[in-house]
Amino acid sequence: MKFEDVIAMIREYPDFPKKGILFRDVLPIFRDPKAVEVLIDHLSEKLSEINAKNGGSKIDVVVGAEARGFILGALLAQRIGAAFVPVRKSGKLPGKVSSVVYEKEYGPDTMEVQYGSIQANQNVVAIDDLLATGGTAGAVERLVMEQGAKIIANLFIVELVDLEGAKKLTAQVYSAYKC
Numbered sequence: 001m002k003f004e005d006v007i008a009m010i011r012e013y014p015d016f017p018k019k020g021i022l023f024r025d026v027l028p029i030f031r032d033p034k035a036v037e038v039l040i041d042h043l044s045e046k047l048s049e050i051n052a053k054n055g056g057s058k059i060d061v062v063v064g065a066e067a068r069g070f071i072l073g074a075l076l077a078q079r080i081g082a083a084f085v086p087v088r089k090s091g092k093l094p095g096k097v098s099s100v101v102y103e104k105e106y107g108p109d110t111m112e113v114q115y116g117s118i119q120a121n122q123n124v125v126a127i128d129d130l131l132a133t134g135g136t137a138g139a140v141e142r143l144v145m146e147q148g149a150k151i152i153a154n155l156f157i158v159e160l161v162d163l164e165g166a167k168k169l170t171a172q173v174y175s176a177y178k179c
């Protein structure tokens with residue numbers, strides 16, 4: 001299976017979850033183990049290239065944003081031998097947490113990470129299924145930087161380029177499919 005065949009598995013749903021949104025659904029990819037292998041091969045190769053250009057540090061942590069970033073994050077972390085740390089919407093993580101408030105389409109929301117799950121000076125990669133406005137990925141970057149850690153790259157399967165989310169992000173962005 002080629003990488004293009006994996007991208008072709010993404011389905012589009014007009015007017016979901018509300019009128020005017022063309023929803024890109026990446027979940028069919030995860031129904032096919034071979035497609036998952038090709039996808040994670042591709043993303044881990046791109047990450048190696050980005051990391052090499054930045055001096056080639058060991059990646060300590062992969063962070064994934066709720067909910068689809070959990071699937072990708074856990075797979076990528078296992079592949080590269082890094083820790084996986086989830087970033088969740090507020091009130092879902094036990095114990096002490098760090099929080100950031102970020103803008104969603106209809107007002108503010110909060111994202112959290114467990115305090116101590118990312119150490120100062122660790123090298124971190126963030127991954128999610130899709131970059132739209134960049135609100136979510138920007139919040140993830142801020143949470144990582146507030147722990148004193150360094151964000152090496154933001155990886156996505158899909159980037160909605162017209163929404164210019166990449167401009168909100170500090171670290172390098174790689175999107176496997178831009179539309």
Ligand SMILES: O=P(O)(O)OC[C@H]1O[C@H](OP(=O)(O)OP(=O)(O)O)[C@H](O)[C@@H]1O
Binds near residue numbers: 130135
């Ligand atoms: O760039 P943004 O405008 O922030 O949009 C991108 C985010 O939106 C989607 O998640 P969603 O908020 O729908 O949450 P879910 O994965 O829990 O359904 C997607 O998985 C990203 O996390």
Ligand SMILES: Nc1ncnc2[nH]cnc12
Binds near residue numbers: 022023
């Ligand atoms: N068009 C879209 N498809 C899937 N997830 C999204 N999150 C924000 N916009 C989205």
